[in-house]
Amino acid sequence: MNSLRKCKAVFTTAMISTLLSSAILSTVVMAEPLGYPEKEELKFGFIKLTDMAPIAIAYENGYFEDEGLYVTIEAQANWKVLLDGVIDGRLDGAHMLAGQPLAATMGYGTKAKIVTPFSMDLNGNAITVSNSIWEQMKVNIPKQADGKPVHPIKADALKPVVDKYRDQGKAFNMGMVFPVSTHNYELRYWLAAGGIHPGFYAPHKGDTSGKLDAEVLLSVTPPPQMPSTLEAGTIYGYCVGEPWNQQAVFKNIGVPVVTDYEIWKNNPEKVFGLSESFIKKYPNTTIRLTRALIRAAYWLDENNNANRAKAVKILSQSNYVGADYEVIANSMEGTFEYEKGDKRQAPDFNVFFRYNATYPYYSDAIWYLTQMRRWGQISEDKSDAWYKDLASQVYRPDIYQKAANSLVKDKLMKASDFPDFTKLDGYRAPQKHFIDNIVYDGRTPNKYINKFAIGLKQGDKI
Amino acid sequence: MSDVSKLNKPWALMPRLSRSQNKKISLWAASIILPLFGILVFLALWALAAQKIDTSLGKFPGPIAVVSQFSALYGEHQAERVKADAFYLRQDKRNAERLVKDPNYVVKIRNYTGKESFLDQIVTSLITVMSGFFVAAILAIPLGIAIGLNKPLNMAFNPIIQIFKPVSPLAWLPLVTMVVSAVYVSDDPLVSKAFLNSMITVSLCSIWPMVINTAIGVSTIEQDLKNVSRVLRLSTYMHIKKIVLPSSIPMIFTGMRLSLGVAWMVLIAAEMLAQSPGLGKFVWDEFQNGSSESLARIMAAVIVIGFIGFLLDKGMLKLQQLVSWDKAKGIT
Numbered sequence: 001m002n003s004l005r006k007c008k009a010v011f012t013t014a015m016i017s018t019l020l021s022s023a024i025l026s027t028v029v030m031a032e033p034l035g036y037p038e039k040e041e042l043k044f045g046f047i048k049l050t051d052m053a054p055i056a057i058a059y060e061n062g063y064f065e066d067e068g069l070y071v072t073i074e075a076q077a078n079w080k081v082l083l084d085g086v087i088d089g090r091l092d093g094a095h096m097l098a099g100q101p102l103a104a105t106m107g108y109g110t111k112a113k114i115v116t117p118f119s120m121d122l123n124g125n126a127i128t129v130s131n132s133i134w135e136q137m138k139v140n141i142p143k144q145a146d147g148k149p150v151h152p153i154k155a156d157a158l159k160p161v162v163d164k165y166r167d168q169g170k171a172f173n174m175g176m177v178f179p180v181s182t183h184n185y186e187l188r189y190w191l192a193a194g195g196i197h198p199g200f201y202a203p204h205k206g207d208t209s210g211k212l213d214a215e216v217l218l219s220v221t222p223p224p225q226m227p228s229t230l231e232a233g234t235i236y237g238y239c240v241g242e243p244w245n246q247q248a249v250f251k252n253i254g255v256p257v258v259t260d261y262e263i264w265k266n267n268p269e270k271v272f273g274l275s276e277s278f279i280k281k282y283p284n285t286t287i288r289l290t291r292a293l294i295r296a297a298y299w300l301d302e303n304n305n306a307n308r309a310k311a312v313k314i315l316s317q318s319n320y321v322g323a324d325y326e327v328i329a330n331s332m333e334g335t336f337e338y339e340k341g342d343k344r345q346a347p348d349f350n351v352f353f354r355y356n357a358t359y360p361y362y363s364d365a366i367w368y369l370t371q372m373r374r375w376g377q378i379s380e381d382k383s384d385a386w387y388k389d390l391a392s393q394v395y396r397p398d399i400y401q402k403a404a405n406s407l408v409k410d411k412l413m414k415a416s417d418f419p420d421f422t423k424l425d426g427y428r429a430p431q432k433h434f435i436d437n438i439v440y441d442g443r444t445p446n447k448y449i450n451k452f453a454i455g456l457k458q459g460d461k462i
Numbered sequence: 463m464s465d466v467s468k469l470n471k472p473w474a475l476m477p478r479l480s481r482s483q484n485k486k487i488s489l490w491a492a493s494i495i496l497p498l499f500g501i502l503v504f505l506a507l508w509a510l511a512a513q514k515i516d517t518s519l520g521k522f523p524g525p526i527a528v529v530s531q532f533s534a535l536y537g538e539h540q541a542e543r544v545k546a547d548a549f550y551l552r553q554d555k556r557n558a559e560r561l562v563k564d565p566n567y568v569v570k571i572r573n574y575t576g577k578e579s580f581l582d583q584i585v586t587s588l589i590t591v592m593s594g595f596f597v598a599a600i601l602a603i604p605l606g607i608a609i610g611l612n613k614p615l616n617m618a619f620n621p622i623i624q625i626f627k628p629v630s631p632l633a634w635l636p637l638v639t640m641v642v643s644a645v646y647v648s649d650d651p652l653v654s655k656a657f658l659n660s661m662i663t664v665s666l667c668s669i670w671p672m673v674i675n676t677a678i679g680v681s682t683i684e685q686d687l688k689n690v691s692r693v694l695r696l697s698t699y700m701h702i703k704k705i706v707l708p709s710s711i712p713m714i715f716t717g718m719r720l721s722l723g724v725a726w727m728v729l730i731a732a733e734m735l736a737q738s739p740g741l742g743k744f745v746w747d748e749f750q751n752g753s754s755e756s757l758a759r760i761m762a763a764v765i766v767i768g769f770i771g772f773l774l775d776k777g778m779l780k781l782q783q784l785v786s787w788d789k790a791k792g793i794t
Contacts, residue, residue: 036564065553075750077737088655089647227518253518
């Protein structure tokens with residue numbers, strides 16, 4: 001027995017030393033200068049949202065060209081068209097919802113291996129309800145001394161309204177942008193935290209509408225159409241990225257009630273998605289485009305958002321986001337307007353670089369997977385190891401690290417701008433800042449799922 | 463007879479001539495003044511109605527807002543040209559630098575990567591519609607001739623034509639997209655997939671009027687002409703060349719004119735949905751932008767789309783008149 005244990009110990013040390021030496025080896029390889037890009041002409045897709053900013057800035061500030069990349073940027077009609085574009089090669093890469101590469105790799109929806117070396121931003125979404133729902137909700141919200149509602153506003157205030165509609169036999173519809181979107185999970189998280197059931201998915205039974213047991217019916221609407229769909233009365237509220245919440249305030253058709261920063265402080269949002277075949281075929285191109293995006297994200301947050309006004313000017317061009325300057329500026333310049341006139345400080349509403357925003361943490365990926373499991377998109381129990389494995393297939397911090405190191409070497413950025421890569425294992429420390437005070441630790445996804453009152457737990461199946 | 467009588471009474475000639483001249487002048491005046499009047503009334507009604515319509519993007523654009531957008535769009539076009547020139551200069555410099563470091567590098571000049579201006583998008587749309595239309599014509603005319611000459615073939619094909627004719631481009635597009643992306647795989651594609659998608663959709667929708675009209679034209683050739691062909695024992699090829707084509711040209715061109723109209727209409731929808739560059743995408747992008755200028759820009763595009771459609775139709779009409787041997791027949 002003892003000898004066996006010894007044997008094991010020797011084996012483990014051997015393993016560790018091989019791992020270490022291979023790590024050293026890889027840093028040695030890293031020291032070689034970065035080669036020219038294999039593919040120079042690239043086409044990137046995006047959806048008209050302010051968080052596409054790193055792509056626009058990398059283009060406009062010439063960061064792509066600095067890498068020898070000639071990039072064309074093209075707006076896409078919706079998230080599905082965008083994902084199909086990356087899968088079939090019409091697009092070389094795109095601004096994606098964090099859930100998209102995960103779901104595609106897992107085979108939920110279209111199956112295709114999509115990876116991401118770069119996380120595009122933190123926060124940046126909000127939940128907006130129509131004016132009439134707001135009037136009904138408002139009475140349930142405690143007031144501050146100045147008469148304004150106390151923030152964050154919880155879905156508890158919405159619950160009586162939803163109950164009333166249900167008693168009258170009316171469906172309570174809300175919009176989100178895609179079944180595996182951040183917005184779907186955020187909206188569900190917020191509703192469930194207030195005791196409102198957003199409904200389950202049951203893909204194994206062919207039910208991908210996500211409305212089983214639902215008290216609020218969620219449906220898909222492309223981001224730019226959210227305000228007009230709300231105005232038409234098809235939905236009573238929605239969760240979407242900017243500028244489509246501020247647009248509702250400007251057009252006087254709705255009131256943003258809660259930002260995702262308040263639902264989960266500094267939540268990971270969009271990623272830059274590439275197909276796995278692309279990064280295998282064009283490794284230098286992949287590193288180079290990651291370098292350009294890192295520089296753009298850095299510029300966006302530089303000197304305490306000093307460049308934001310310039311960024312907003314670029315984003316308001318018709319070929320990028322194209323909304324009016326004032327609308328985009330409302331959330332990009334460190335404030336957020338809730339009810340008309342209730343403008344509050346929100347310096348971290350859009351984070352592009354601070355708090356290691358661009359680093360693709362495995363734990364960020366796993367959070368999305370836990371929510372897919374919670375709402376039944378992953379219909380069966382999975383082990384913690386499965387979550388870990390899938391996250392490491394999709395999120396590629398190794399590429400990010402190569403890009404960051406070479407930027408430091410070329411003196412374009414400082415080592416202090418980045419996290420200490422030698423100390424990173426890809427997991428953020430347990431995160432506490434959720435609206436329902438539940439702590440998230442990416443290392444133990446199953447334990448995390450079991451903490452929720454509403455949602456599937458370990459062992460549950462619909 | 464009558465000419466002789468006119469010569470005998472020259473006074474009778476005078477008033478008649480002036481009367482017809484009068485008629486010409488008044489017709490000419492009417493053809494200018496009446497449309498002008500119509501346009502003015504339309505503009506006035508538009509301006510009045512626009513003020514009354516409040517959208518969530520502000521007031522509906524009136525004529526003045528649209529005109530100002532035309533000049534803004536032209537300004538953007540010029541600004542984009544300046545950016546493009548700077549882009550090429552930077553590229554030349556970068557290529558030269560790289561050649562110094564890497565002498566084996568094969569210099570390649572890449573096209574400007576910035577946005578397509580409104581004018582560029584008009585050109586792109588025209589190229590797409592024309593290529594889609596020509597592909598359709600190349601398929602439709604021989605098919606129409608074959609069907610027109612051969613009764614059994616006509617009966618066999620007729621149900622298929624009748625079923626596919628009314629299909630909207632929006633229904634074809636998803637199928638076309640998936641097929642193109644599966645079949646058209648190339649590392650360095652000659653044309654983009656988006657272009658192919660909208661072009662093929664245009665072809666699929668514009669092929670039918672041409673097939674039907676060609677077939678009708680061919681099948682209604684006068685019996686006398688057919689008899690001539692039979693007497694002369696013309697070969698099938700000569701029969702088609704000397705008898706069928708000349709006599710069915712007016713109908714073929716009527717079909718082509720109809721098809722081009724369909725093609726132009728389909729193209730805008732296809733571009734919108736396929737997100738392939740062009741006027742349709744311009745309209746869609748502006749709709750998505752939801753800025754305070756979006757509606758005026760869309761209205762500007764609507765006018766341009768209409769005007770180009772009108773020009774295409776007039777162009778086809780001129781062509782039809784040129785090639786038609788019987789100038790009076792069936793052309794309006």
